[in-house]
Amino acid sequence: MVNAMKEGWSTFKSIFIGMSVTIRHFFGPTVTLQYPDERYELPKNSRAKLYVNIDDCIGCNLCARACPVNCIDIETVAATADVDLGKTSTGNPKRFWLTQFDIDMAKCMYCDLCVHPCPTNCIYMVSEYEYSEFDRTNLVFHFSNLKPEMVAEVKEKAEIEAEEKKKQREEMAKKKAEEAKMKKEIEAKKKEHQKPGNDSNAPSKPDNNGGA
Numbered sequence: 001m002v003n004a005m006k007e008g009w010s011t012f013k014s015i016f017i018g019m020s021v022t023i024r025h026f027f028g029p030t031v032t033l034q035y036p037d038e039r040y041e042l043p044k045n046s047r048a049k050l051y052v053n054i055d056d057c058i059g060c061n062l063c064a065r066a067c068p069v070n071c072i073d074i075e076t077v078a079a080t081a082d083v084d085l086g087k088t089s090t091g092n093p094k095r096f097w098l099t100q101f102d103i104d105m106a107k108c109m110y111c112d113l114c115v116h117p118c119p120t121n122c123i124y125m126v127s128e129y130e131y132s133e134f135d136r137t138n139l140v141f142h143f144s145n146l147k148p149e150m151v152a153e154v155k156e157k158a159e160i161e162a163e164e165k166k167k168q169r170e171e172m173a174k175k176k177a178e179e180a181k182m183k184k185e186i187e188a189k190k191k192e193h194q195k196p197g198n199d200s201n202a203p204s205k206p207d208n209n210g211g212a
C-alpha cells in the first residue's frame with residue numbers, strides 16, 4: 001500500500017515537471033528558425049564561400065601560391081602585342097588572359113590566406129553557404145569567363161608570338177656572336193701586325209741589284 005502510494009506520487013511529480021516545462025515553452029518566445037523559409041543573417045566577415053571578380057584579376061597567381069592546400073588552379077596566357085586588356089578597377093594593368101581560374105571548395109579550409117595577398121582585392125569570401133552537392137566535382141568553381149574557342153585562339157596567338165620572339169632572340173644572338181668573332185679576328189690581326197719581328201713592320205731594304 002505504501003509502495004503504491006510512493007509510485008503514484010513519483011508518477012504525478014514526473015508528469016507535473018514535464019508539463020510545467022512544456023507549458024513554459026508554449027507561452028515563451030519562439031526560437032525555432034523555419035529554414036529554408038527563414039535564415040539567419042551571417043556576420044559580414046563570415047567565411048562561407050570564395051568569390052572572384054574575374055574582371056579585376058591580373059593573373060598574378062599570388063592567391064594560388066598562398067593557398068596551403070593548393071585548391072586554386074590558375075592558368076594564364078600572355079596577351080599578344082596587338083591586344084590591350086585594359087586595367088582593373090584599381091588601376092592595375094591587365095597583361096594576361098585568364099584561361100582557367102578554378103577553386104575547389106571541397107578542399108578549401110576557409111583560412112582566408114588567399115584573400116590577403118591579392119593586389120586588386122578581387123578574391124574574397126562571401127556569406128553564401130547553401131552550396132552542398134552530391135558530387136564533389138561540382139564543388140570546383142570555374143571563374144574564367146573565356147569560352148573554349150576563345151581560349152584556343154588566344155593560346156594559338158600567344159604560341160605564334162612566342163615562336164617569333166624566340167626566332168628574333170636567336171637571330172640577335174647569332175648576329176652578336178658573329179660580331180664578336182669578327183672583332184676577335186681583327187684584334188688578333190692587329191696584334192700579329194704589331195709584333196717586333198714581323199717583317200711587315202721592318203723598314204724596307206735598299207735594292208742592290210738595280211742601279212750602276
Ligand code: SF4
Nearest residue numbers: 067108109111112114
Ligand atoms: S581560403 Fe585558404 S584553403 Fe581556401 S582557397 Fe583560400 S587559401 Fe586556400
Ligand code: SF4
Nearest residue numbers: 057058060061063118
Ligand atoms: S591574387 Fe588576385 S589578382 Fe592575383 S591571381 Fe589571385 S585573384 Fe587574381
